[in-house]
Amino acid sequence: MRTALLTLSLMLIAASAFAQPVPAEFYHSLDELYQELYDLEAASPERIAVDSVGHSEQDNLPILLVKISDDVAVDYDRPTVLIVGHIHGEEILGIEIILEAITQLTTDNHSEFRGRREQLEMYFIPTMNPEGLQVVFGDGPGLVHGPDRSYRKNKHINMNDGVFKYQVGLGNDTSGVDLNRNWGLNWFHGDSLFHYLDEAERYDYYRGAHPFSESETRVVREMHELVQPLYGITYHSSRSGTFSEKLYYPWKYGGEQTPKYAPDIDVLSDIGDNCAAQIIATDGGHYVPAPSSGRNAKMHDWTYAAGNWINLEIEVGLAVLQPDDEAAKDQIVEGNLPGIYYLMDRARGLEDIPGSSGYLEVHVQDQQGQPLVAEVFTPDFWDGYLSPRYTDPIFGVHRRPLLSQNHTIITRAFGYGPDTSVVYVGPDGPSPYTITLTRKPHSWLHLRAIDVNEDAIPATFIVHRDFGSDTLDVPTGDWGGNMPHGDYTVEMWSDGYIPKVESFTMDGAFYLRLGLVEPDNIVFDDFEAGVPPRWTNTGDFDWAQSGFESYSGDYSLKSDPDLFLDVNTTGTVTVHYDIPTGLESLALTGMVNYDLEPDYDFCYVQISSDGSNWTDVDTYNGVSDWRQFLIELQDYLDEDDVYVRWTVTTDESENDRGVFLDDMALLYSSEFLSVDEETVRPLTWTFHPAYPNPFNPSTRLSFDLAEATDVTLIVYDLTGREVVRIVDDHLLAGPHHTDLDMSSFASGMYFARINAGPMNETKKIVLMK
Ligand SMILES: [Zn+2]
Incomplete structure (x- = not known):
């Protein structure tokens, strides 16, 4: 229904205007763009390097990365910027802006350009959507309808029939994925029409089969991980003019009533506001800055959340995507160059650059002075959306824009003692610090899973340790390694056995041997035939059999039968098991998949023997894939009943799908485990x-x-x-x-x-x- 409405409204716009070719005399086709870049490289090979760093999804077209510095053959320990010129096919103005910037930065010998080359490493991806660019120009295979000046996506053939399906004019392009809806943050919200439909046709904002399903987004993700840009820009053009001449930075979710800002919002707005003020609009004013408001899998929200790579989404031009007037195009290009140079000069730390936030520059090393990959954690500017931020492996450096004030910085690496320092970040440029981490003593850790005959059995060991865990598949059932002293919890899993978990502190060589027994019985719920009566609901909504997601079969148990949870809601499902007498081993395992707004919506897992006194065992928050969990119930062997409950609760804005449970298994055995069941000694x-x-x-x-x-x-x-x-x-x-x-x-x-x-x-x- 919604698809039909969308199609109808788009049909009102005459398609014929989009069938006219783009003015080729002053816009660059893909071939012309790449040729011009290679010509620049040939003329100044010490200043500019042009490399293919990957290929497009459908037609295998190269994606080029351009590097500019005073000596591109050397990797310098300098601040970096990464500018992406083009992500949506028809939004080609960014290519002209970035090409002009590349040309000036390579050829201009005035001091400000020399300074940028000498103090920065500057990276550019002129287009991350070469397929879309080709469709706009009428180049490339499968274009039976000719060029389409309104084409937005890549050319991914979604219907697996080998035919590139598109129509000239807005919408109705069955092929293709929107490369600005395919990123790993809020991906499920990337488009709103096709959540679980087995649809015959896609539409213009199709998010793809899964996050990073497209090679183009994977390539640009890898370049961010490699380059770790301090600042960046991605260029768009507004299709309707509604969003034109605007600059978006991360983020303000939750609406006007309950705004939820990115933790670095003061820094982001300082950078975004000042950058927008440098860009000259077509009426002589300036671009309008704002935080982005939609949780919809866009690139710039992901770059910020994934690595603090601050990327500004700039919508250039007016209502016309590709002005047919060269002077108008030139005015847009000229007006935008100051935005690029502003970010570059801010990264250089020049004192007369507008803005009140500089950046932290931490070098982390070991006691021998060797660079270390370490997590640099800023607890006062953090939330559940953000991924850990690490130093790079070559220089051990992490650069991060921060407000000009004192900051508490925690630096930590597995196997090393953590460092907590209070550091001052100034208002201009880098505030450099060097932090040395001390290696902890290490000793030998030996893990062994055995059966009742004391024979080692194939096992998976999940080792939970300082800020992380390692999953070890060990066919011999025996594993040994040199590990830092500290606290550990180890899960041992083996097919056909009841898994076990053990916690211990290592302060010398350590041996953990766990005996696993086969279950006498398994109480198994896969929810394929509905929800068994041992599962009961209380609260605002029912947990129900759901076909949206499943680990096995077609169904799982979902918090709320609707696709999304409501706001301000709480619902609990409780499973009750009768426990036979004479048990020696008891555990509950299952599969869980959750999608809960980071920091605001939660699922609490609790156990009880009487249904009224509850013990907390776990909390889910954020987004997971299907994962196996283990609740060991050895403390409940003598009880008649065990109750386990899952309570999902949401706040007043931003809904997600909630929690899915599948393949729940209560495993028990009357088998007596030998005294070697848990042998733990130095x-x-x-x-x-x-x-x-x-x-x-x-x-x-x-x-x-x-x-x-x-x-x-x-x-x-x-x-x-x-x-x-x-x-x-x-x-x-x-x-x-x-x-x-x-x-x-x-x-x-x-x-x-x-x-x-x-x-x-x-x-x-x-x-x-
Ligand atoms: Zn766009």
């Missing part, structure tokens, strides 16, 4: 006495290894002749034992000798038949 080099001794015909030889090492364990007779070589192997740290059978040997005294690392010991053993 390790030494020890060769234990044989037991029994004397023996007939077999005895057990046991030894502990403090580190992984080559081991030989050999039995000699009284004459010193080797009679049995029991061990000759590289073994992990931890306790080991081997059973020696001497039924084919004569009674008498023998010697067992071990050689392992610093341990070289002999023990007397006596076979008495």
Whole structure:
């Protein structure tokens, strides 16, 4: 219905105007653009480098990255800028702006241009949508209708029929993905029409199959991760004129009544307002700055959230996307160049540049002075939308625009002691600091999953440690590694067994062996045939069987049957299990997928044995993929009942989909686990006495290894002749034992000798038949 309305309204605009070619004499086609860039490189190879850094999704066209400095062959530790000229096919004015800037920055020898080359590394992606540019010019394969001056997307063939489907004029382009709706923040909100429809046609703002489904967005993401731009711009042109001559910076979500600003909003508005004031509009005024308001998977919100790469979305021109008047085009280009140079000169730290925020420049190193990749965390300017910010691996540097004031900076890297410093950031340019992190002592950690026969079994270890976790797939069930001292929680999972979790503190070599048992019974809910009666609802909405998402089969259990949660709402689902007597092992596992507004909407997970006194076990917030979870219930073995409940609660604005649960499994067993179930002790080099001794015909030889090492364990007779070589192997740290059978040997005294690392010991053993 909504699709039909959209189509109708767009049909009112005459398509014929868009079939006219773009004025080729003063706009650059893709071939002309790339040729001009390569000509500039050939003329000044020390100042400009032009490289293909990836290709477009459908037609495999190169995407070019342009680098400009005083010596492009060298990677300098300098502030960087990254300007993207073109993302929407028909919005070609940005290409002309960026090409003029590239030309001036490469060829102009006045001091301000020399200074930019000498103090910055300047990067440009003239177009990240070469396919869309070709459609506008009528170039490239599959253009049966000729050029389309209104084409917006790339050419991704969505219907998998090999045919590029487009119509000249606004809308009705079945092929293609909107490259400004395909980014990894708020992706689900990227377009509002096609959330779960198995639609026959797409439309102009199609967000793609998943975040970064398009090679163009992946390439530009990689360039941000590589270049880590301090400032950037992406150019657009307003299709209708509604948004023209405006500059958008991240973000103001939540509407006028309950505004929710980006944590750096004061810095963002300082940069955005001052940049907009440099740009000359067609009436002689200036561009109008504003925070962006829609949570819709745009590039500039993502760059800021992902890495604090501040990117301004500038909408140039007036209502006409491609003025047919060269003078009008030139006026737009000239008017926009001061915006680019303003950001560059601000990155240089020039004192007479308008603005009140400079930037932090932290170099992180180890005690030997080597650069370190570390997280630089600014707790006062942070929220749940933001990803951790790291120093780069080459220089160990992180640059971040901040208000001019004192800031608390926490610097941390796994394996190192954290640093908390209060640093002052000035109003102009960089405020440089060097932070040295101290490496923590490391010791050997050995993890082993065993079955009831004490045999190691294939397992996945999830190691939760300082600000992160590692998932280790270990087919042998044995894992060892040098790990920093500190607190750990380890989950051990093995197919067909009840998983376990254990927490411990490492302050020396450490060995954790967990015995896993197979379940006697599994209470399993996959929600394929509805919601079983052990699940009950309370609150404003029901959790219900949902076909929107599933981990297996077609259905899951969703908080609220509607697509989006309401505002100011709370709903709880509780599952009740009768617990049999005589259990020794009990755990609940399941799959969860959640989509909850960061910092504002939450899901709380709690356990109870009586349905009235609850213990918190987890909180969900933000966006996840399907992931497995484990709630160990060993404390509830003696209870008659276990209740687990999930409560979703939302605030007064901005809704997301909520929480999906699937494949819930209560696993239990009456099996008694051996005393080796949890063996946790620091390790030494020890060769234990044989037991029994004397023996007939077999005895057990046991030894502990403090580190992984080559081991030989050999039995000699009284004459010193080797009679049995029991061990000759590289073994992990931890306790080991081997059973020696001497039924084919004569009674008498023998010697067992071990050689392992610093341990070289002999023990007397006596076979008495
Ligand atoms: Zn655009």
